[in-house]
Amino acid sequence: MRLAAFVLVVLGALSGAEACAHESLVGRTAARHEGDSAALSPGAPPAPSAADPAPAPLPPCVVSRVATPATTDRHGELLAGDDLERSLLTIADKMSEADAESLEHALARDPTDIDARTRLLVFYSPVRSYDTRGFPHLLWFIDHCPAAPVLGTVTGTNYEAFGALVGGAPTYADLKARWFDAVDRHRDSTAVMTHAAVFIIIREPALAAELYERAALVDPLAPALLARAAHAYYLDSYRGDRIAGAAKALDAYERALALTTDATERWSLLIRVAPVAVEAHAYDKARSYASAVLDDASAHRHDSGYGDALHQGHLALGEIALAAGDLSRAKAELLAAADTPGSPVLGSFGPSEGATRAW
16 A cells, blocks of 8 residues: 555544534635536635635745755745755754744844744754744744745644644644635635645645645646646545546546646656556556656656656556456566666655555
8 A cells, every 4th residue: 555545544534523624614616627616625715706805915925035055946036845845954954043043033023034934934843853833933924924935845734743742732723724714815826725735635635636726727727736636636535436536636637737748747747647547447548648658768767757657657557457357467567667776756655556466
């Protein structure tokens, strides 16, 4: 079983109370892709309607002033995702308690000092320490600057897990309510919707998928938003009907593929799509996607995803052969899937069950 599946099984055993205040956040009807309309799940922030007031403008605090080459791109803006996380953790690791105290004093003088808050949020983060002093900064960001890039990193989500162990810390329900208030205030911000989805995705992947879908309506030419929705649908499939959930994920991935023109980005996306197509029992599509991954792999031999591509491509073909009752082909593909130089993904999560059932 994949590590993600294990995590979701464990989280699925959590009490219903931790599923949070759905009743207080009942959603209205939202327009979906392809012109369909459907009610948002209970707990989703209300979708915009013609009668709603204009969304609040985002405050001028989206970009931190943290100024180091490791943290900024050529435009001077903070990098996103893993690059930002690594850069901020590097900065925080060099900080001392005296540095933190100095930054706290700076915030007392100017509460809108995003540079100071960003550094302190990461310095206190459960990713590197266990310090409750970070909670006020996290709450301030959600309430006043929910599009801040730091909230899209692991730092912005691990506080909740740590908070469950600390008396008096904000609960998941508290933080979720704040996030959905932010989404309601900034209904045209894909960053705010994405950050809210990042926060809830482990506990409520279906609701996270809805947020990503809404973000994709705001920015319909952003395949990354649809790919994130697909990942959320896939995580949710472990909680119920695996085939139906995988089919939702496959649909979102295919919409992302339709918008992806860069060859390398498309190949990287196909690596994720092929196994999802297998789990959706869309075997013809899975065979096509897996073959495309393997056919183009040699052109990406120096890519960090090369080893994962070989593994996933052959594993998908092995699953297809197994479903067709061709055990000999399934075993051959499994052996080919094992003949991989490895990848960051495989190194972190290991191989999936896949065609091992053929043995």
